[in-house]
Amino acid sequence: MRINSIKMNTPIEEKIDQKLKVRTGMVAVSDGKSKPIPMRLQLSMEVLKLQREDLETTNHNKPPPDSKERMVQITRQKIGGLGLSIKGGAEHKLPVLISRIYKGQAADQCGQLFVGDAIIKVNGEYITACNHDDAVNILRNAGDIVVLTVKHYRAAKPFLQKNVEDNEEKLDNAANGDVEDEWSLPNRRSISPKSGHSRHGSTTSTCSAQFKKWIDVITVPLMMAYITRYIFGTDKLRKNAFEVRGLNGSRTGIIHCDDSAILSQWLKYITDNITDLTYLQMKLYNRNFGIGDRIEYMGWVNEAVSNSNQPWKSYRPRFLALKGSDLLLFQTPPCNIGDWSRCALTFKVYETMFSVIRESEHIDERQHCFETQSPGKPPRYMSVETRQELLRVEAAWHTTVCAAIIRLKSKTFMVIHNGRSSRLTLDCTEGFMLSYEGHEDIVWKYRYCELRGSSDDGKSRLKLHFKELEKSIVETKEIECIQLQNLLFCMNAFVTARLAMLDPAFLKSTTLQTTNNHNSRPLEN
Numbered sequence: 001m002r003i004n005s006i007k008m009n010t011p012i013e014e015k016i017d018q019k020l021k022v023r024t025g026m027v028a029v030s031d032g033k034s035k036p037i038p039m040r041l042q043l044s045m046e047v048l049k050l051q052r053e054d055l056e057t058t059n060h061n062k063p064p065p066d067s068k069e070r071m072v073q074i075t076r077q078k079i080g081g082l083g084l085s086i087k088g089g090a091e092h093k094l095p096v097l098i099s100r101i102y103k104g105q106a107a108d109q110c111g112q113l114f115v116g117d118a119i120i121k122v123n124g125e126y127i128t129a130c131n132h133d134d135a136v137n138i139l140r141n142a143g144d145i146v147v148l149t150v151k152h153y154r155a156a157k158p159f160l161q162k163n164v165e166d167n168e169e170k171l172d173n174a175a176n177g178d179v180e181d182e183w184s185l186p187n188r189r190s191i192s193p194k195s196g197h198s199r200h201g202s203t204t205s206t207c208s209a210q211f212k213k214w215i216d217v218i219t220v221p222l223m224m225a226y227i228t229r230y231i232f233g234t235d236k237l238r239k240n241a242f243e244v245r246g247l248n249g250s251r252t253g254i255i256h257c258d259d260s261a262i263l264s265q266w267l268k269y270i271t272d273n274i275t276d277l278t279y280l281q282m283k284l285y286n287r288n289f290g291i292g293d294r295i296e297y298m299g300w301v302n303e304a305v306s307n308s309n310q311p312w313k314s315y316r317p318r319f320l321a322l323k324g325s326d327l328l329l330f331q332t333p334p335c336n337i338g339d340w341s342r343c344a345l346t347f348k349v350y351e352t353m354f355s356v357i358r359e360s361e362h363i364d365e366r367q368h369c370f371e372t373q374s375p376g377k378p379p380r381y382m383s384v385e386t387r388q389e390l391l392r393v394e395a396a397w398h399t400t401v402c403a404a405i406i407r408l409k410s411k412t413f414m415v416i417h418n419g420r421s422s423r424l425t426l427d428c429t430e431g432f433m434l435s436y437e438g439h440e441d442i443v444w445k446y447r448y449c450e451l452r453g454s455s456d457d458g459k460s461r462l463k464l465h466f467k468e469l470e471k472s473i474v475e476t477k478e479i480e481c482i483q484l485q486n487l488l489f490c491m492n493a494f495v496t497a498r499l500a501m502l503d504p505a506f507l508k509s510t511t512l513q514t515t516n517n518h519n520s521r522p523l524e525n
Helices: 106-110 132-140 156-165 168-175 260-286 337-342 387-408 484-502 504-508 511-518
Strands: 013-017 020-030 037-043 047-059 069-075 084-089 094-101 117-122 145-152 208-221 226-228 241-245 254-256 295-305 314-323 326-330 345-348 353-356 369-373 380-383 410-417 420-427 431-436 444-446 451-456 461-466 475-480
Touching: 020 260, 037 208, 037 260, 069 106, 084 132, 094 106, 094 156, 117 132, 226 260, 226 295, 241 260, 260 295, 260 387, 295 387, 314 380, 314 387, 353 387, 353 484, 369 387, 387 484, 410 431, 410 484, 420 484, 451 484, 461 484
Parallel strands: none
Antiparallel strands: 013 020, 020 037, 020 254, 037 047, 047 208, 069 145, 084 094, 094 117, 117 145, 226 241, 241 254, 295 314, 295 380, 314 326, 326 345, 353 369, 369 380, 410 420, 410 475, 420 431, 431 444, 451 461, 461 475
16 A cells, blocks of 8 residues: 555554454654654554654566565555556466556555566465466455565566567457466456556556655564553553553553544554463463463553652552462563562462452542452552453452362361350351361351351451341351451452352352452441
8 A cells, every 4th residue: 555645543454464464553652752753553463563664766677586475555446446467377377477567556556566476365365276367356356455465576577578568469369368368457346358558558667656665663572561551650641642561671652643543443452462462371371380270360450559759659560460379460471480480479369359449439540440458468459451451350360269269178267256266167168167176066057148247346356147048037156366357358259259159150240349348347336
């Protein structure tokens, strides 16, 4: 496609390359301080590139080397169509060759096609085994934006040019079945044997044509890349702008989009590619881990850092992973198997409370926030870039907790009940069981579905309110536990796992968050 001028609102375009989409579009890029400059953004499955244009002069008489395949995009014109003619085909034991390029038309304007180019693919589909007529039909029905994969054959050019210079009679003879069959592609509605000169010119264009060549300036690998719309380290959202930082330290700078719709598209496309690549990497890692130690989620989050000198919190990127029974927070993503055992911040998920923060409870301008809290430690307040990512984290969290509880089976806490040392056991299938220390007999036992609520004093005293299904009376059991917070968090995990075992759809239920938020209440008078 020939681009005549820079337009900041150009839509995102797609090119087909072996069934993988490559998207391009014009943006403006800055370092956050100076005035943005126009650049082209190119997104493939694995990398994001920023490109600047380099105006070069090329000549159709100076084609590229024979050995290199090229991908060229042409926009079909309403008058003139693709602006080229082809010869050859499988029935002649020849490739489909471009025999003529018409001056001023689409193929000529793109500046990247030459007489002697063999067409290998049309919109990503091979045509090397097609006969001449089939190739014509494929080109005719290829749409308004056509992506050709071509390879130049220098030896074919003299043969093709000779026929261009021959008279009308030779073309007529060729049209009757000779190997040099030539067809023009005037438009997508009509294709006919070429028996005369095109009204737009019958000679191959030999004029020098200027076109825009795009030079890579910045390449950011998308594997476990970090993307954000916020001013780095703050809660300030950039208007219609974002940046991407790669695992290798490369970064795009601030990418500005004039159109909020285009911004949303870029964010979705880039985030989807990052997510897909991260998922593939996660699968590779999991080949090295046992079933009970597999990774359920990994991705970037932003963790709030309290700052007493400012009214708002600053943020630092963290790479969060849910692996086996653990929540891990890395400063940089794990790049090999050994890195997984060297994480400085590791927490057991069944001893950690997870809660999504309601919009009305956000501490600043950050959106899509959640909080985790482990016993004896202050809460960790985090955010992600999109609601979709927040839902992914939440779903992965509950899945990880349930799998961890099923593997754990039970957990026992030392408590005081009726003034006696006791053991309170949370069992995955049986529920709550209490027995006095040194005795095997169970003093009382309740299923999880019989728990009607709990209240605590925030220190050590806990009341559990049970109602057996066949009884109308609510019974309250009071205990003391020096690991009260740990016990409460584990109770939440066991109840969640049990509900999920009975009803797998529970993990997708919106009531799950309500359970998390209201499982622990202040001690009632």
